[in-house]
Amino acid sequence: MPSKRVAVELQTFIAMAVSLEHPDKFVARHIGPDDRDVAEMLRVVGQDTLDGLIDQTIPATIRLRRPLALPAALSERDLLERLTEIANKNEVWRTFLGMGYSDCVTPPVIQRNVLENPGWYTQYTPYQAEISQGRLEALLNFQTVVSDMTALEIANASLLDEATAAAEAMHMMESSAGAPDRQAIFLSDGCHPQTIEVLRTRAAAHGIEVIVGDATRAFAAESAAAGRKLFGIILQYPATDGAVVDYRALIARAHAEGAMVAMACDLLALALLVPPGELGADIAFGSAQRFGVPLGYGGPHAAFFACKALHVRKLPGRIIGVSVDAHGKRALRMALQTREQHIRREKATSNVCTAQALLAIVASFYAVYHGPKGIRAIAERVHGMAASLARGLRAMGVTVVHDRFFDTLRVAAPPATVQAWLDAARSRRMNLRRIDERSIGIALDETTSPADVDALLAVFGVSALTCVELARESSPAIAGFERTSPYLLHEVFGTHHSETELLRYMRTLESRDLSLAHSMIPLGSCTMKLNATAEMMPITWAHFNRIHPFAPLDQAQGYQVIVKQLEAMLGEITGFPAVSLQPNSGAQGELAGLLVVRKYHESRGERDRDVCLIPASAHGTNPASAAMAGMRVVVVACDEKGYVDLPDLEEKARLHAKDLAALMVTYPSTYGVFEEEIERICAIVHEHGGQVYLDGANLNAQVGLCRPADVGADVCHVNLHKTFCIPHGGGGPGMGPIGVAQHLAKFLPGHPLVAVGGESSIGPVSAAPWGSASILLISWAYVAMMGPDGLRRASEVAILSANYVAERLHPHFPVFYRGKRGRVAHECILDTRGVKRSAGIEVDDVAKRLMDFGFHAPTMSFPIAGTLMVEPTESEPKAELDRFCDAVIAIREEIRAIEEGLMPRDDNPLKHAPHTAEAITASEWRHPYSREQAAFPAAWTRARKFWPSVGRINNAQGDRHLVCTCMPVEAYAAE
Numbered sequence: 001m002p003s004k005r006v007a008v009e010l011q012t013f014i015a016m017a018v019s020l021e022h023p024d025k026f027v028a029r030h031i032g033p034d035d036r037d038v039a040e041m042l043r044v045v046g047q048d049t050l051d052g053l054i055d056q057t058i059p060a061t062i063r064l065r066r067p068l069a070l071p072a073a074l075s076e077r078d079l080l081e082r083l084t085e086i087a088n089k090n091e092v093w094r095t096f097l098g099m100g101y102s103d104c105v106t107p108p109v110i111q112r113n114v115l116e117n118p119g120w121y122t123q124y125t126p127y128q129a130e131i132s133q134g135r136l137e138a139l140l141n142f143q144t145v146v147s148d149m150t151a152l153e154i155a156n157a158s159l160l161d162e163a164t165a166a167a168e169a170m171h172m173m174e175s176s177a178g179a180p181d182r183q184a185i186f187l188s189d190g191c192h193p194q195t196i197e198v199l200r201t202r203a204a205a206h207g208i209e210v211i212v213g214d215a216t217r218a219f220a221a222e223s224a225a226a227g228r229k230l231f232g233i234i235l236q237y238p239a240t241d242g243a244v245v246d247y248r249a250l251i252a253r254a255h256a257e258g259a260m261v262a263m264a265c266d267l268l269a270l271a272l273l274v275p276p277g278e279l280g281a282d283i284a285f286g287s288a289q290r291f292g293v294p295l296g297y298g299g300p301h302a303a304f305f306a307c308k309a310l311h312v313r314k315l316p317g318r319i320i321g322v323s324v325d326a327h328g329k330r331a332l333r334m335a336l337q338t339r340e341q342h343i344r345r346e347k348a349t350s351n352v353c354t355a356q357a358l359l360a361i362v363a364s365f366y367a368v369y370h371g372p373k374g375i376r377a378i379a380e381r382v383h384g385m386a387a388s389l390a391r392g393l394r395a396m397g398v399t400v401v402h403d404r405f406f407d408t409l410r411v412a413a414p415p416a417t418v419q420a421w422l423d424a425a426r427s428r429r430m431n432l433r434r435i436d437e438r439s440i441g442i443a444l445d446e447t448t449s450p451a452d453v454d455a456l457l458a459v460f461g462v463s464a465l466t467c468v469e470l471a472r473e474s475s476p477a478i479a480g481f482e483r484t485s486p487y488l489l490h491e492v493f494g495t496h497h498s499e500t501e502l503l504r505y506m507r508t509l510e511s512r513d514l515s516l517a518h519s520m521i522p523l524g525s526c527t528m529k530l531n532a533t534a535e536m537m538p539i540t541w542a543h544f545n546r547i548h549p550f551a552p553l554d555q556a557q558g559y560q561v562i563v564k565q566l567e568a569m570l571g572e573i574t575g576f577p578a579v580s581l582q583p584n585s586g587a588q589g590e591l592a593g594l595l596v597v598r599k600y601h602e603s604r605g606e607r608d609r610d611v612c613l614i615p616a617s618a619h620g621t622n623p624a625s626a627a628m629a630g631m632r633v634v635v636v637a638c639d640e641k642g643y644v645d646l647p648d649l650e651e652k653a654r655l656h657a658k659d660l661a662a663l664m665v666t667y668p669s670t671y672g673v674f675e676e677e678i679e680r681i682c683a684i685v686h687e688h689g690g691q692v693y694l695d696g697a698n699l700n701a702q703v704g705l706c707r708p709a710d711v712g713a714d715v716c717h718v719n720l721h722k723t724f725c726i727p728h729g730g731g732g733p734g735m736g737p738i739g740v741a742q743h744l745a746k747f748l749p750g751h752p753l754v755a756v757g758g759e760s761s762i763g764p765v766s767a768a769p770w771g772s773a774s775i776l777l778i779s780w781a782y783v784a785m786m787g788p789d790g791l792r793r794a795s796e797v798a799i800l801s802a803n804y805v806a807e808r809l810h811p812h813f814p815v816f817y818r819g820k821r822g823r824v825a826h827e828c829i830l831d832t833r834g835v836k837r838s839a840g841i842e843v844d845d846v847a848k849r850l851m852d853f854g855f856h857a858p859t860m861s862f863p864i865a866g867t868l869m870v871e872p873t874e875s876e877p878k879a880e881l882d883r884f885c886d887a888v889i890a891i892r893e894e895i896r897a898i899e900e901g902l903m904p905r906d907d908n909p910l911k912h913a914p915h916t917a918e919a920i921t922a923s924e925w926r927h928p929y930s931r932e933q934a935a936f937p938a939a940w941t942r943a944r945k946f947w948p949s950v951g952r953i954n955n956a957q958g959d960r961h962l963v964c965t966c967m968p969v970e971a972y973a974a975e
Helices: 004-019 026-030 035-045 050-057 076-087 108-115 133-150 162-177 193-205 220-225 248-256 309-314 336-347 357-395 415-427 450-459 467-473 499-510 533-540 557-574 586-603 621-628 646-655 678-687 742-747 773-809 833-839 843-852 878-899 931-935 955-960 969-974
Strands: 094-096 182-188 209-213 229-237 260-266 283-287 303-307 320-324 330-334 408-412 430-436 439-443 578-580 611-615 632-636 660-666 691-696 715-718 738-740 828-831 867-870
Touching: 026 076, 026 773, 035 050, 035 773, 035 878, 050 773, 076 533, 076 557, 076 773, 094 439, 094 450, 108 357, 108 499, 133 303, 133 320, 133 330, 133 357, 133 499, 162 182, 162 193, 162 229, 162 260, 162 283, 162 303, 162 309, 182 193, 193 209, 193 229, 193 586, 229 248, 248 260, 303 309, 320 955, 357 408, 357 450, 357 467, 357 499, 415 430, 415 439, 415 450, 430 450, 450 467, 533 773, 557 578, 557 715, 557 738, 557 773, 578 742, 586 621, 586 660, 586 691, 586 715, 586 738, 586 742, 611 621, 611 646, 621 632, 621 660, 632 646, 646 660, 646 678, 660 678, 678 691, 738 742, 773 828, 773 867, 773 878, 833 843, 833 878, 843 867, 843 878
Parallel strands: 094 430, 182 209, 182 229, 229 260, 260 283, 611 632, 611 660, 660 691, 691 715
Antiparallel strands: 283 303, 320 330, 408 439, 430 439, 578 738, 715 738, 828 867
16 A cells, blocks of 8 residues: 555646646637537437437447547647658759649738638638629639630639649530540640540540540541541640640641640740630640649649630539629629539539639739739740750750740750769759650749759759850740730739739738638538638648659658558548548549449449439439449439438349449438438449449548448548538639548559559549649648547537537428438538418528628528528537527518518518628618618627628529620729
């Protein structure tokens, strides 16, 4: 027995040891409701404990009864120290690799006030345009930049990356051809290698024959297409090795033969070169990365896409257009076709859902800040140094292959000399590109200095000449291809060139947008949770964001730590033994997963398995992705409670037993409930030879509680921009990694330049080997700071919050679906259809009126028309949930006044919502309700009022008169 003194000392030591644990737990920062809130919320939902609520929500047979095997949670400080150590494992060399990726300068005013600003990066896709006018204007500016630089009439608001934009161009041309004898596409061998391979991956699923070769022999190569005529040609301009080729005759020949032409372009080069529209191209696409967006080991980077006006209805992705609001004021919104995959489903020509809005916004501000003169000056400087380097090399007898180039040189020599040059470059911490055994590529960029050119000359044994001396005698190397047409003439590109002016312009636009910095965004199916500052900080550190995606792996060892650990984390969370981080959107994850399934069937001699069963409640991207994967969609009915109709599933699985490829099922379901029979559903599909694809959009209700692999799924994509805290960025970026069962692992996406994926890979689905690698840091940080207990707690509180909202709002707007024990999952559907009959109020009216209360609307009319789908997330405290519920209840009372005849059906606060400051302060007010009720419907709106900058927008007018670039200055003056 220890003495009393020893016992006291022991207790003191234990107390001291406990106190050494960091008191600032990130879990408490991330999860909004504290213990007192949780207790009160449980009382409202009628449960004593969180465990009891979860038992009522999730089927007992699929519950995970052990903690996740993940490291203990880190504090924010410990996390940042750990990430600093990891970042220092990366080495930032001077990189001249090119291939569509260029180092650049992000102006600090843009980095601080956009890229690092939650007022910009936390917004949702601008489907509620009245409270999204800031980012809509920035994206309209982006479209104008692209349209001007490419000299094509219509541009979209960004795609995922250059290689997937090429795939979209291919599908667009195939769809436009509409001829069964046109089933081949010709790719110039001057295209970037990753682009060629992504195109091969996507073409294989559609039975498109891909011919790669010298573009000047495109039509001679038709004989290699087994009699199939070309529907399209894709060219790189400048080519991957820097060559600037005159494609005018080829384009004219293509059009004469009935084929379309798409050109992959360098946006900065187009400041000096004849643009593709003037060469006759139908489509132009590329990456806007070098317009101020960091390399980030491959992304995220906004791809651009432009085409002739006659092809606008087939243009993939989102388009920002100009319309008017209810008061006749100019207003912006997304055009109808931007939700093509939700409207047309399996008949869609694209499955694009997430784009790269935040990065497109950065690129647009880069163009605004520099203006046409600044952009041209940057392009001339880059080209001038390339010309000086070429002159110096030639002066010493080095062979520079192409006479006409923009920023990239190809130098040739015997293999031994090439290797000696590469060794010399490496000894100076420089990365040059080995194109083949006898040539090297050298790509310069905005960050290249005269000292860098001198160092490059030294690599090739040239020491007597300097860049400054050579520049005096060098001449442009684009003779005959100089651009003469103007660009960026709109006023917005001519008035914000000082930091003061740009800062005020950015702040003006920011003030027009509602973001998570203002209030909760309760979108069902699109989890909008905290994007913590500590998670976001590392993405702008130089040791992470200045690494080229094709840099040697020994220079990216920090990224390799993140990649391997995040793969392991996601594998443990989902239950799958193999994970690919390459897909850089949820929809691309769907496509990748389905392509893996197809490859699996083909490996077993079952190539004909091409039917994909999809429940009627599925996300629109599900059938669109199945179509993109070359599958035939068969719809499975849902019963009156929202569950998959098992008899219908069994019948259709049996009917298609010989050609069944897969079932796509969202879990929890899109109706916001856990399917009780999910294991039986998976078993039915397996019994008939199919694979189960689980859409992980709703994974936020599963983490730490159940796992997709354990219920019987074979593949699942994970929306890192939902469950794992990458911010939505106003419409992107996103990431959609996939986890797969062991028998599918060998088919995971590969890459032509970096060894990733399985030995029988489907090929790459993204331009970079790990997709948008820099934002993987955010999800890694989230998991590291939450730890296994925190992740489980987040899921439990997300489910609690949804049930709390459901209980509070059910008496006012009935909750549409509940599970068998009366619970919803992490989201609930509110039925607003009754008030249309009783008061003439549409779901849109409710959504717009919420803006007057300072809230973004829940998801409207999906998956059921006339409803609102609410997902509160675990990050919102009870006070915010109550504020939202109070707003919805107050709106219901306003509707009751209409029902009781106290307010006209056509002149009431809902029909005229949202109310702008301009409308409220107008000299005349003829409505039967007061200005006060219109503008300040709740007490909190007096303390912090968010004013929509425009009234309700006329979407139909905008679609009838599609305007997708900045209007001329005269139009603004007329307004």
